[in-house]
Every structure is written in structure tokens, then in C-alpha cells.
Amino acid sequence: NAGVTQTPKFRVLKTGQSMTLLCAQDMNHEYMYWYRQDPGMGLRLIHYSVGEGTTAKGEVPDGYNVSRLKKQNFLLGLESAAPSQTSVYFCASRRTETGELFFGEGSRLTVL
Amino acid sequence: GQNIDQPTEMTATEGAIVQINCTYQTSGFNGLFWYQQHAGEAPTFLSYNVLDGLEEKGRFSSFLSRSKGYSYLLLKELQMKDSASYLCVSMDSNYQLIWGAGTKLIIKP
Numbered sequence: 272n273a274g275v276t277q278t279p280k281f282r283v284l285k286t287g288q289s290m291t292l293l294c295a296q297d298m299n300h301e302y303m304y305w306y307r308q309d310p311g312m313g314l315r316l317i318h319y320s321v322g323e324g325t326t327a328k329g330e331v332p333d334g335y336n337v338s339r340l341k342k343q344n345f346l347l348g349l350e351s352a353a354p355s356q357t358s359v360y361f362c363a364s365r366r367t368e369t370g371e372l373f374f375g376e377g378s379r380l381t382v383l
Numbered sequence: 384g385q386n387i388d389q390p391t392e393m394t395a396t397e398g399a400i401v402q403i404n405c406t407y408q409t410s411g412f413n414g415l416f417w418y419q420q421h422a423g424e425a426p427t428f429l430s431y432n433v434l435d436g437l438e439e440k441g442r443f444s445s446f447l448s449r450s451k452g453y454s455y456l457l458l459k460e461l462q463m464k465d466s467a468s469y470l471c472v473s474m475d476s477n478y479q480l481i482w483g484a485g486t487k488l489i490i491k492p
Contacts, residue, residue, distance in 0.1 A: 313387070313470065313482035314426075361425055370414060370474055374425035 273297050277362050277375035284352045284382045292378050294362030302365035303345040304329075304372070305337060307358040314361065320345055352382045377379040385409045387483035389471045395461055395488045403456045403469050403486045411476020415447050415454045418470040420485065426470055429456070458488075466490045 284290055295302065301322045303318040311374045316329030318337040326337045336348045336358060349356060359379050363372040386407045395401040405482035407415065414433040432438055432447035432454065444457040456469055470484040475481060 272439040308390070310482065315482075316480070369431060370416070371431065372416075372418075372426070373478075374427070375456045377425050 275362060275364055275373050275375040276316055277360075277378050279378060281379050282381070284349075284380065286353060286382060288352050290349050290380075292360055292362070292380075294345045294347070294375055296345075296364040296373070297343065297364070298364060298373065299342070300364035300373075301342070301367060303339065304363045304365070305335070305345065305347045305362045306363065307331065308361060308377075309358050315374065317347065317360075324325045327328060349380075351381075354382045356380065385475060386483045387471050387481055389469075389483045389486045389487040391484070392487045392489065394481075394491060395458075397461055397463060397490055397492050399461050400459050401461060401488065403458075403471075403488065405454045405471030405483060407452050407454070407471070407473040407481070407483075409473045409481055412449060413474040413476060414419065415445075416447055416472040416474070416480075417441060417454075417456045418472060420470060429441075429469075461490050463490050463492070470489045472492055479489070 278293045304319045305317040308314050315331050317335050320326050320339040323342040338346045359377050361377050363377040386408045414432050417429040420426040430445035437446045442459045447454045468487050470485045471483040473481045
């Protein structure tokens, strides 16, 4: 049982480059989330989705876009990377009955 | 505004007991979660409280007082592997999650 899988796990970008982070879950969860985590700070919500074909902005959405074309996949895009986007990104899906989140292993992104 | 407060860092001794406190202010309330996060890893679920009282799960227990906006996580018989950050998370009336910055727990032999 894979749970939540994120790719890639590590990436180095130059300022202005674009990239996409892929999140896949095999638990048939409706809700999926993208968070970023910076040292000394809690998880901050970037975007989330309450079901296939839906997306919504979170706390820090600027500079990011998302898509949920299939229920099991949630993509996070950086259109023009900036050094301020250097962070660890976590994808999560949520069990509706309990609210429990299941996280991917994280994607460490460095923007030079 | 919505806010979670928890200590930044705590130190305890192997075999001892430690209590990590959390106070929360949210727009409505639909439950309080605790997650454990080891350095360099993703958070993992520990507990969920929606009613007042103590929930026990092995060496870990979680307490909630809704009237006080207060929760704590109690860890007994501490082991070195319990060294991690512990994240307090409140769910508001819209089922949005409000995350605390986490408490880094250091276990000493």
C-alpha cells in the first residue's frame, strides 16, 4: 500500500525556471493538500482540493498553481521560481471520516 | 484571528514523562489533532480529540478542554526515538486546519 507518493524528492532550480510537483494517493480520498514548511514555522497551506476537478487557494497561494484532473493526482506548479520558494513541500490526503491527514515524504526544493 | 500556541522546545530524560501544552483560538471548533514529525520526515498522525477529556493510546495520551481552548500531549516512558517535533493542529468550523509551529522535544539519556 503506497499511500501518498510525491515526486521528485529533491530539485534545484534557477530563478525563473518552472517545474511541477506530482502527488499521487491510492486511498480514494477526496481531499488533497499542498503545504510548504520552512524552518521554525508550521505547515502553511498553499492550495487544496475537495474533489476531482476542484481546487482552492490556501494561506500562501501566490506563485503557485494546481490541478486535480484525476482524483488520485494533485499537481503543484511553479510558473517562475523565486528564491523565496525554497522550501520543503508536503502533499497530503485526508480521510473524510476522521480528518486524519496522510502525508507524502516531502519534496525539497532549492531555488538559486 | 486564528492561532495556535505551543512551546518551541522542551527537554526530557529517557524513561521520564513529559507534557506538551497547546492553546488554540479558532473560528469554531471541529477537533484537535497531534502529529509527530521526525527531522527530515513527514508528519504522522498521533491523536484526535473532539470531546473534552483524555484519550489514551499506549504510551501517548491527549487531553482536550474546549472551554479553555487547551490541549496537551502526554508522553510516558520516554524513549530516544521520541525525539521529534510535535505539532498541535486545530480544525475550525469550516474544517480548515490551523497548524502550530511545533514543539521540538529533545530526549537525553
